Amino acid sequence: MSKKMLPIALSNRHLHLSREDINSLFGEGYELKNFKDLSQPGQFAAVEKVDIIGPKGTISGVRVLGPARNSTQIEVSLGDSFVLGLKPPVRDSGNLSDSPGVKIVGPNGEVELKEGVIIASRHIHMHTSDAEAFGVTDKQTVKVRTFGERAVIFENVLARVHPTFALEMHVDVDEGNAAGVKNGDLVELIIE
Known part of the structure; x- marks a missing residue:
């Protein structure tokens, strides 16, 4: 046989943003710019980066992936979670219930997430x-x-x-x- x-x-830390959060972080009607196509059809690494602020620390320059999603989701590694001071669950993409939140800071504003940080399965x-x-x-x-x-x-x-x-x-x-x-x-x- x-x-x-x-x-x-290997997937580095990144986030997927909802349309509403793109507007809040980058400005009303803002469109993400394609930096590089990813292996999955229609998905791309965007030019845009943001800062993620947790209870203990900040990770600067986190890459946004496009296109926009229904819900904002941040995917970090276990090592990243220690820097941020979070205990995110290991989850399949999109399963965000009872996950921790963080503050996301962009060039035109910030968003306080109630949940959405996971370690991707x-x-x-x-x-x-x-x-x-x-x-x-x-x-x-x-x-x-x-x-x-x-x-x-x-x-x-x-x-x-x-x-x-x-x-x-x-x-x-x-x-x-x-x-x-x-x-x-x-x-x-x-x-x-």
Whole structure:
């Protein structure tokens, strides 16, 4: 049986903003500017950056990702959470209930979030054809093996299947660095 290989990418701290919060931080009717397209179709790293202020500290220059979302969501690593003085839950994107909030400061204003800070669950984006080829269904939990000197097996990896997704595993920078992987490295999908 051949190995089921896919690329991995490290996700640095970033945030997705609602239309309302874009207006508050950058000005009414402001449109995010594309700095660089991301691997997922239609998603981009914006030119815009903001400061995130927690109870204990600030992280400056946090990249905004576009396009606008229904709700503002900030994704940090465990290390970032210590700097901010927060205890965010490990969650799938969009699951923000009972997560901590922070202050976001932009060039034209600030927003006080009641909730919205998470540590993103490690996950795999899969196009429906990739999921079929790999024998995986949406929301299935799998394992992923890395290679090299610091090889690890990531457990509890959520498969997210959609016809607009491009095949790629996402981990945060802390996890990726601990495993000694870099963007584009190939990893092995394990289904038990």
